[in-house]
Amino acid sequence: MYAMRRGLRVRGLTLIELLLFVVVVGIALSAMLKVFVTATAASADPMIRRQQLAIAESLLREVMLMPFTWCDPNDPNVETATGTGDCSSVEVSGPEAGQTRYNAANPFNNVNDYAGFSMSGIRDITNTAVAGLGGYGASVAVAAAALDSIGAGGEALKITVTVTAPGGDVISLQGWRTRFAPTAAD
Known part of the structure; x- marks a missing residue:
């Protein structure tokens, strides 16, 4: 066996x-x-990054399309002013009294008005919350800056748009706006 x-x-x-x-x-x-x-x-990160970038580009484009003038755009001398001395109301950094991005009666009307602007939850120009973007935040900084040989007399502005995602990630875009003297309302 x-x-x-x-x-x-x-x-x-x-x-x-x-x-x-x-x-x-x-x-x-x-x-x-x-x-x-x-x-x-x-896999969600690229979508969040694209949303941040789209928000930043949109807000930067909005600011860059505003006039950059010596005078307040409502001043009668805005088209001919070659300096602040030609204005009856000089454009200052930040919004004038009662001005907001969302006020149809008194909206932002100059690049400088956006200095210090911020929003928590993304809203369109009519102050309507954009669906799905409530967790994002955006802010705008506008500062005088030299741009090569331009900028010695306040002729150029550096615009920085910063967007914060719900997770805390931050993206910033910068653009420069120059003044076209005597008129910058174009």
């Missing part, structure tokens, strides 16, 4: 081989799942 058993080849796995197989497969699967979880968690 012993000879018969010895001559037969037993097929199958031992308990130790089976346990080693389960451990190796378990380790491989956990590593693969970790990669999938990381990839899935990071």
Whole structure:
């Protein structure tokens, strides 16, 4: 009988081989799942970054399209003024009394009016909240800046738009606006 058993080849796995197989497969699967979880968690980041960029570009474009004049745009001398001495009401940094981005009767009407502007939750020009962007914030800084040889006499402004995402990530865009003397209302 012993000879018969010895001559037969037993097929199958031992308990130790089976346990080693389960451990190796378990380790491989956990590593693969970790990669999938990381990839899935990071897949939302590009969308958030694109939304931040779209908000910043839109707000920067809005500011850059405003006139940059010596006088307040409502001043009768706005088109001909070559300096603040030609104005009856000089344009200052920041909004004038009662002016807001959303006030149809007294809206921002100059690049300088946006200095210090900020919003928590993105709103359009009519003060309507933009769906899905409530967790974002945006701010605008406007400062006199030299732009190569331009800027010695307040002829150039650096506009910085900063957008904060719900997770705290920040993106900033900058643009420069120059004054076209005697008129900058174009």
